[in-house]
Amino acid sequence: MEITHDKEALPNRKPPTEQDIIDELKLRSKKYLRGKGANLKGLKDKKLRSQLVAREKLYGESAKAAAQAEKWIMPSDQGFLEAEGLEKTYRIKQETIAREVDILSSRNQYDITLPELGPYTLDFTPSGRYMAVGGRKGHLAIVDMMNLSLIRELQVRETVRDVAFLHNELFFAAAQKKYSYIYSREGTELHCLKDHGSVLRLQFLKNHFLLASTNKFGMLLYQDVSTGDVVGKYRTGLGRTNVMQVNPYNSVVSLGHSAGTVTMWKPTSSSPLVKMLCHHGPVSALAFHPNGHIMATAGKDKKIKLWDLRKYEAFQTLPGHANTLEFSQKGLLACGNGSYIQVLRDVSGAQNYSSYMTHSMVKGYQIGKLAFRPYEDVLGIGHSMGWSSILIPGAGEPNFDSWVANPFETPKQRKEKEVQSLRDKLPVETIMLDPSKIGTVKFTKKEKPTVEKMDADMEAAVEAVKGKKLKKKTKGRSKAGKIMPKKQDAIATAKRPYLEQKIQEEKKASSKKQKTNGGVELPKSLQRFAHKKPSS
Amino acid sequence: MKVKVISRSTDDFTRERSQDLQRVFRNYDPILRPQEKALEYQRALNAAKLDKIFARPFIGAMEGHVDAVSCMAKNPSQLKEIFSGSMDGDIRLWDIAARHTVCRFPGHQGAVRGLTVSTDGCILVSCGIDSTVRLWKTPVASFVESNAPIKTVEPASVYVWKNAFCSADHQWDGEHFATGGAQVDIWNHNRSQPVNSFVWGSDTVLSVRFSPAEPNLLASSASDRSINLYDLRKATPLRKLIMQTKTNSIAWNPMEPLNFTVANEDGCCYSYDLRNLDIAKYVHKDHVSAVMDIDYSPTGREFVTGSYDRTVRIFPNTAGHSREIYHTKRMQRVFCVKFSGDGSYVISGSDDTNLRLWKAKASEQLGVILPREKKKHEYHEAIKKRYGHLPEVNRISRHRHLPRPVYKAAALMRDMATAKKRKDDRRKAHSAPGSVTTKPLRLKRIVKEVE
Numbered sequence: 001m002e003i004t005h006d007k008e009a010l011p012n013r014k015p016p017t018e019q020d021i022i023d024e025l026k027l028r029s030k031k032y033l034r035g036k037g038a039n040l041k042g043l044k045d046k047k048l049r050s051q052l053v054a055r056e057k058l059y060g061e062s063a064k065a066a067a068q069a070e071k072w073i074m075p076s077d078q079g080f081l082e083a084e085g086l087e088k089t090y091r092i093k094q095e096t097i098a099r100e101v102d103i104l105s106s107r108n109q110y111d112i113t114l115p116e117l118g119p120y121t122l123d124f125t126p127s128g129r130y131m132a133v134g135g136r137k138g139h140l141a142i143v144d145m146m147n148l149s150l151i152r153e154l155q156v157r158e159t160v161r162d163v164a165f166l167h168n169e170l171f172f173a174a175a176q177k178k179y180s181y182i183y184s185r186e187g188t189e190l191h192c193l194k195d196h197g198s199v200l201r202l203q204f205l206k207n208h209f210l211l212a213s214t215n216k217f218g219m220l221l222y223q224d225v226s227t228g229d230v231v232g233k234y235r236t237g238l239g240r241t242n243v244m245q246v247n248p249y250n251s252v253v254s255l256g257h258s259a260g261t262v263t264m265w266k267p268t269s270s271s272p273l274v275k276m277l278c279h280h281g282p283v284s285a286l287a288f289h290p291n292g293h294i295m296a297t298a299g300k301d302k303k304i305k306l307w308d309l310r311k312y313e314a315f316q317t318l319p320g321h322a323n324t325l326e327f328s329q330k331g332l333l334a335c336g337n338g339s340y341i342q343v344l345r346d347v348s349g350a351q352n353y354s355s356y357m358t359h360s361m362v363k364g365y366q367i368g369k370l371a372f373r374p375y376e377d378v379l380g381i382g383h384s385m386g387w388s389s390i391l392i393p394g395a396g397e398p399n400f401d402s403w404v405a406n407p408f409e410t411p412k413q414r415k416e417k418e419v420q421s422l423r424d425k426l427p428v429e430t431i432m433l434d435p436s437k438i439g440t441v442k443f444t445k446k447e448k449p450t451v452e453k454m455d456a457d458m459e460a461a462v463e464a465v466k467g468k469k470l471k472k473k474t475k476g477r478s479k480a481g482k483i484m485p486k487k488q489d490a491i492a493t494a495k496r497p498y499l500e501q502k503i504q505e506e507k508k509a510s511s512k513k514q515k516t517n518g519g520v521e522l523p524k525s526l527q528r529f530a531h532k533k534p535s536s
Numbered sequence: 537m538k539v540k541v542i543s544r545s546t547d548d549f550t551r552e553r554s555q556d557l558q559r560v561f562r563n564y565d566p567i568l569r570p571q572e573k574a575l576e577y578q579r580a581l582n583a584a585k586l587d588k589i590f591a592r593p594f595i596g597a598m599e600g601h602v603d604a605v606s607c608m609a610k611n612p613s614q615l616k617e618i619f620s621g622s623m624d625g626d627i628r629l630w631d632i633a634a635r636h637t638v639c640r641f642p643g644h645q646g647a648v649r650g651l652t653v654s655t656d657g658c659i660l661v662s663c664g665i666d667s668t669v670r671l672w673k674t675p676v677a678s679f680v681e682s683n684a685p686i687k688t689v690e691p692a693s694v695y696v697w698k699n700a701f702c703s704a705d706h707q708w709d710g711e712h713f714a715t716g717g718a719q720v721d722i723w724n725h726n727r728s729q730p731v732n733s734f735v736w737g738s739d740t741v742l743s744v745r746f747s748p749a750e751p752n753l754l755a756s757s758a759s760d761r762s763i764n765l766y767d768l769r770k771a772t773p774l775r776k777l778i779m780q781t782k783t784n785s786i787a788w789n790p791m792e793p794l795n796f797t798v799a800n801e802d803g804c805c806y807s808y809d810l811r812n813l814d815i816a817k818y819v820h821k822d823h824v825s826a827v828m829d830i831d832y833s834p835t836g837r838e839f840v841t842g843s844y845d846r847t848v849r850i851f852p853n854t855a856g857h858s859r860e861i862y863h864t865k866r867m868q869r870v871f872c873v874k875f876s877g878d879g880s881y882v883i884s885g886s887d888d889t890n891l892r893l894w895k896a897k898a899s900e901q902l903g904v905i906l907p908r909e910k911k912k913h914e915y916h917e918a919i920k921k922r923y924g925h926l927p928e929v930n931r932i933s934r935h936r937h938l939p940r941p942v943y944k945a946a947a948l949m950r951d952m953a954t955a956k957k958r959k960d961d962r963r964k965a966h967s968a969p970g971s972v973t974t975k976p977l978r979l980k981r982i983v984k985e986v987e
Contacts (some may be wrong), residue, residue: 031565031566032564032566034566067565069564070563070564070565075548075549075561076542076544077540078542079539079540079541079542080538080539080540081537081538081539082537082538082539083537083541084537084538087537092537092539095825096537097539097541098784100537101539101540101541101543102543104543104545105542105543119651123913146546165705195544207570207574207575248570249570249571250570250571251570251571283938289568290567291567292570329567376542377541377542391541393539393540393541396542397563397565397568398542399561399563400561400563401561401562401563401564401565401568402558402559402560402561402562403560403562404563404568404569405568406561407544407549408546408549408559409551413558421881424572424575424578424579424582425578426574426575427578428576430571430574430577431577435570435571435573435574436573438573438577439573439577439923439926486838
C-alpha cells in the first residue's frame with residue numbers, strides 16, 4: 001500500500017530548488033537567532049559598529065550551523081498521530097495506537113493498581129529516565145523507566161502529599177505529614193526539612209538548586225539544597241493553596257489561590273512580582289509552556305484559560321474543569337478531571353488550542369497528577385488507584401542533548417554533570433520575569449521637573465535661607481541697615497540656579513520652535529498654519 | 537490512521553564496547569536551555585575568578601650576578617638564550633629553560649651598559665663605561681646539563697674608544713651596530729673605529745635602537761630630554777623631538793614599522809608615529825616612577841616595561857593603562873626587561889642582581905594542553921570578553937594587589953592630577969572665553985620638534 005502510494009506521488013515531486021533550501025534554512029535558524037539582531041543604523045562609532053557587525057555575522061553563522069545540524073544530524077524524528085478520512089484524532093483509542101506501534105513503545109502503556117495506598121503523585125527526572133511516585137498513605141518508590149524496574153520502595157507510614165526529584169535521581173524530597181524529608185535513592189533519610197512546615201506542594205528549581213514549597217499556612221519557602229540556607233520565606237497572605245508551578249523559562253514560582261488570583265514570586269522579594277485575577281472562583285491547576293510565554297490555568301468556575309505571559313492576556317478560554325494541567329515539551333496541554341484526560345494541541349501555531357487526544361480511565365478513578373515524561377511520547381498519570389501511563393504521540397522532544405539531560409547517562413557522566421551543575425549554580429538574584437535582561441543596559445529616563453515642582457523647590461530654598469539666623473556681630477555690623485541687604489543677597493543667590501535653569505529651558509524651547517518652522521519666519525497671518533504639512 | 541511515537545533502542549544510543557568513547561548527541565534548541573544568559577554570565581564570573589586563582593606569573597629567578605643587572609640582549613636565533621650584563625662588568629649567557637648560566641664573558645673593567653647580538657646570532661657586542669667595545673663569538677648552542685661547569689669566553693676583539701658608552705644596538709639585517717655615549721657611533725664588525733658618528737647637541741646619548749623594518753633607521757634618546765632619528769645613509773640626523781622629561785629607552789613596534797614607544801622618566805610611555813612627531817599616538821600611564829626599559833612583544837600587540845618603582849608592567853600597544861603588573865617582595869629597581877622570542881615569557885633584570893622569569897599571561901597553563909582543555913580555555917576567553925563590560929566581571933578581572941608604596945604613590949598622583957585639573961577648570965571658567973586652553977596629555981609633554 002505504502003509503496004504504490006509513493007510511486008504515484010513520484011512524478012509530481014520535484015527536487016527542491018536552491019531557493020527552497022535557503023528558505024527552509026532561514027525558517028529553521030529563526031529560533032536559534034534568539035530574537036532580532038541589534039539595529040546598528042544609528043551608531044556613529046565606526047570601530048564599535050564594525051565590531052558589532054562582525055559579532056552579528058557570527059551569530060547568524062552559528063544559527064545557520066545549528067539549523068543545518070537540526071536538519072541533517074538529529075538521530076530521531078518527532079512522533080505524530082494523523083487521522084485519515086473521516087477519522088478524528090481525539091476518537092483514537094489507546095488500544096488502536098498500541099496495535100500500530102512497536103513493542104518497545106507499547107510497553108509504555110500500563111496501569112499499576114495499588115488501591116490501598118493511593119492517591120498517587122509522581123515526578124520525573126529532567127532526562128525522563130527515572131520516576132518517583134508517592135502514595136498518600138506513605139508509599140514512596142523510585143522506578144527506572146528504561147527497563148521498568150523498581151529501584152527502591154519504602155513505606156514511611158505517614159501522609160505523603162508530594163514528591164520531587166532534586167538535581168539528579170540520587171536524591172528526592174517528599175512532603176510528609178509534619179515535615180518534608182530528603183531521601184537518597186537507596187531510601188535512606190538524609191535530611192528532615194523542619195523549616196518548611198507541613199508542605200502541600202514541592203518544586204525543585206534545578207538551575208538554582210532551590211527547593212520551593214508551599215505549606216498549610218499559605219507560606220512560600222525557598223531552601224538552597226546545596227548549602228541548606230533558607231533563601232526566602234514569605235507569607236502569601238492569600239490563604240492555603242496546593243497549586244504551585246515553576247515557570248521553566250525564568251524559574252519564577254507561581255501560586256494559584258482560592259480567590260481566583262495567580263501570583264508569581266521570586267525568592268528575593270516579599271511581595272509577588274505579578275498578581276493577576278484569572279478566575280471567578282478558586283484556581284485548581286496551573287501549568288507553563290516550556291518556552292515560558294504561555295500559562296494555562298483551570299478554575300472551579302468551569303473554565304480553562306490560556307494566557308499569553310508577554311501581554312498578561314487570556315488568548316483562549318475553554319469550558320471544563322481540570323484538577324491538573326501539564327504542558328509537554330512540544331507544547332501539548334494535558335488536562336485531567338475525574339477519570340477523564342484530554343490533550344489539547346495548538347495545530348497551526350496561531351495560539352488556538354483544540355482537542356488532540358482523549359483518554360478515559362476506569363470509572364471511579366480520580367486523577368490527581370499528570371506528568372509528561374521528558375524526551376518520550378508518554379504521559380504519566382497518578383490517580384487514586386495507583387499510577388498509569390499512556391502514549392501521546394508528538395508530546396516529547398525527540399532529540400536529547402547529552403550535556404543537558406541524557407536518558408542514557410552513565411554513573412560517571414552523572415558525577416561529572418553534578419560537579420558542572422554545582423559550578424554553574426545561579427545566584428537567586430537571577431530569578432526575574434525577563435531573564436534575557438541580564439547583561440543589558442538598564443535605561444533610567446531622567447524625569448524633567450515640572451514647572452510647579454521647580455517653583456516649589458525655589459520657594460523651599462528661599463525659605464531655608466530666610467530662616468537662617470545671622471551671626472551677632474559687633475561694631476555696628478549687625479544693624480538692621482546692614483542685615484537687610486545681606487539677607488536679600490542670600491535670597492538672590494538661592495534663587496539664581498532655578499532662574500538660570502528656567503531661562504535656559506525657555507531658550508531651548510524657542511530654538512526648537514524655530515527649527516520646526518524651518519528657520520523661515522512666516523508673516524503673522526500665516527503663522528497659525530505653520531504646523532500643518534504643506535500640501536503637494 | 538498514521539501514528540509514530542518516539543522509540544529509542546538502547547543500542548543506538550550507547551557505546552558497543554567499553555573501550556569505545558561515549559556517544560554524544562547535541563540538540564541546540566534554546567528551549568532546552570532556560571536562563572542561558574544568566575548561566576553564561578555566571579560562567580563568565582567564574583572564569584574571571586578562576587583566572588585570579590591560577591594567576592601565578594612568577595616562574596623563577598636566575599641568580600649568579602654579584603651586582604645589579606644593567607642590560608640584557610636576546611639572541612634572535614636562539615629562543616632559550618639570553619645575555620645579561622651587570623654593573624661589575626660581568627656578562628653571562630643564560631639558558632632560560634634550565635634557568636642557569638651557560639657561560640661567562642669576562643673582561644669589562646666597569647659596568648656593562650650596552651649589550652646586543654647580531655641578527656644571525658653569531659656575534660655578541662658589549663660596551664661599557666670602561667670606554668671599550670668588545671665583540672664576542674657566541675658559543676654554539678648545545679644541550680648542556682644543569683651541573684656542567686660554566687665556560688668562559690675570550691673576546692674576539694676589543695676596541696678602545698674615547699668616551700664611556702651607555703647603550704648599544706645591532707642593525708637588523710646588516711653588519712653595523714650603533715653605540716651611544718657622548719655621541720651616536722656607527723661601527724662595523726671589522727673596523728676598530730666607528731665608521732660614522734652623529735652629534736646633535738652635547739649631551740649623553742642614553743639609548744639607541746635600530747628599526748626592525750628599515751635597517752638604516754635609528755632612534756636614540758639623550759639626557760637633554762630629546763629623541764633623535766637618524767638615517768645611516770645621510771650625513772646628518774633627521775629629526776629631533778624634545779619632551780619635558782628625558783627618555784630612558786626606546787622600542788620599535790616590530791609589526792607596525794612606523795610606530796615606536798618611548799619609556800619616559802615621568803612614569804609614562806609615549807607611542808609615536810614616525811611621520812607625525814608633534815603629537816603622541818597614545819600615552820600609557822600607570823607606573824608611579826621612572827620607566828627604565830621597554831620591549832615589544834614579537835606580535836607587536838603589547839609591550840613590557842620595567843620601572844624604578846620596582847614593578848614590571850605589560851601594556852597593550854593601543855591602551856592607556858596596563859593590563860598586568862608584576863612585583864615581588866625581593867625585586868628591587870628594574871633596569872631592563874625583555875619579551876622572550878615567542879612572546880610567552882617576560883624576563884626582567886633588577887638592582888637585586890637577579891634575572892626574573894615571568895609568564896606573559898599570568899594565568900596561562902604551561903605545558904602540553906589537551907584539545908579539550910584548549911577548547912575550554914577558548915570558551916572562557918570568549919565569555920569573559922562577552923561579559924567583560926559588566927561591573928562585577930570587570931572588577932574581578934581588573935583588580936590587582938599592589939605593593940603598599942606603589943598603591944600609595946598612585947593614589948597620591950591621582951590626587952595631584954585631580955587637584956591640577958580642578959584648578960585649571962576654575963582658571964578656565966574665570967578667564968575670558970578662549971584665552972585659556974587645555975592641552976591634551978598627548979600634546980602636553982612635548983616641548984618642540986626640531987627638523
